[in-house]
Amino acid sequence: MPELAYSLHLGSDKNRKNVSRARAKSNASGTTSLSNNAIQNARQLSRVDKHNYRKYDDKGHLIEIVRGTTSLYSDVQKLYKDEFEEARLEYNSKQTRDDRKIDNYFKKISDNSKNDLACEIIIELGDKKYWDTKDEKFKHKMSNVYKDLETLIPNFKVASAIIHYDETSPHMHIVGVPIKYKSKNGMSKQVGKSDVFTKTKLIELQDKMRTLCIASFNKEYGLNNVLKTKQKGRNKDINVKDME
Numbered sequence: 729m730p731e732l733a734y735s736l737h738l739g740s741d742k743n744r745k746n747v748s749r750a751r752a753k754s755n756a757s758g759t760t761s762l763s764n765n766a767i768q769n770a771r772q773l774s775r776v777d778k779h780n781y782r783k784y785d786d787k788g789h790l791i792e793i794v795r796g797t798t799s800l801y802s803d804v805q806k807l808y809k810d811e812f813e814e815a816r817l818e819y820n821s822k823q824t825r826d827d828r829k830i831d832n833y834f835k836k837i838s839d840n841s842k843n844d845l846a847c848e849i850i851i852e853l854g855d856k857k858y859w860d861t862k863d864e865k866f867k868h869k870m871s872n873v874y875k876d877l878e879t880l881i882p883n884f885k886v887a888s889a890i891i892h893y894d895e896t897s898p899h900m901h902i903v904g905v906p907i908k909y910k911s912k913n914g915m916s917k918q919v920g921k922s923d924v925f926t927k928t929k930l931i932e933l934q935d936k937m938r939t940l941c942i943a944s945f946n947k948e949y950g951l952n953n954v955l956k957t958k959q960k961g962r963n964k965d966i967n968v969k970d971m972e
Contacts, residue, residue: 731955732858733854733858734853734938736850736933737850739848766848768841770835770845773804773838773846782894790892790893791892792871804903808834811907812918816830845905846887847903849903851899853870853873853898853899854898858897859896864893874891877941880936880940882924883909884907886902886904887905888903906923908924
């Protein structure tokens with residue numbers, strides 16, 4: 729029975745951790761060698777927009793948009809407006825000083841180095857060796873496998889979900905905003921990556937996604953495949969360039 733590789737990657741911001749900063753101080757360059765593919769601000773969001781939608785090489789016909797429009801940047805801005813505007817206005821109404829009011833929550837988070845503006849998750853089923861033997865018609869059936877997975881993460885509001893067919897294997901990029909509710913300080917509703925993606929919740933998410941992904945695959949293709957055993961240390965916070 730064929731075993732398929734599976735991976736779920738959450739964009740990493742390890743450069744920002746205290747241990748990474750301390751390590752960087754001892755390097756001649758003053759920087760850490762760790763990669764950073766987290767979406768921490770508007771500039772990085774724009775970069776992900778160009779990559780995910782293939783705006784730099786006119787390969788838009790080789791992607792499929794499952795959720796969102798042709799502008800990730802605009803989709804995330806709209807999500808911020810839809811999700812946080814009421815909380816922003818409520819917070820501002822309680823402030824007696826204008827300098828404490830928030831004019832634009834999207835910009836506030838983008839300018840704050842302690843927060844990620846958005847998060848990207850990449851889901852991949854099957855490796856290069858498996859997909860090299862398949863034709864385009866077979867590959868594109870993965871749209872039906874992936875299309876319902878982007879809604880399965882609690883408190884993670886999805887702005888964009890895109891399937892790429894122009895690389896070694898069909899995979900889906902999901903970009904959204906993790907939200908924490910009933911905050912005691914600041915706005916009652918805020919961006920909250922560390923609250924939504926805890927170590928325990930990431931393990932639970934991995935297990936849920938693995939089960940649903942292979943079940944959806946077998947149903948779509950009429951097969952009875954299984955997934956390879958999980959590899960220790962390769963189930964969260966893996967840089968995109970390290971994907972098989």
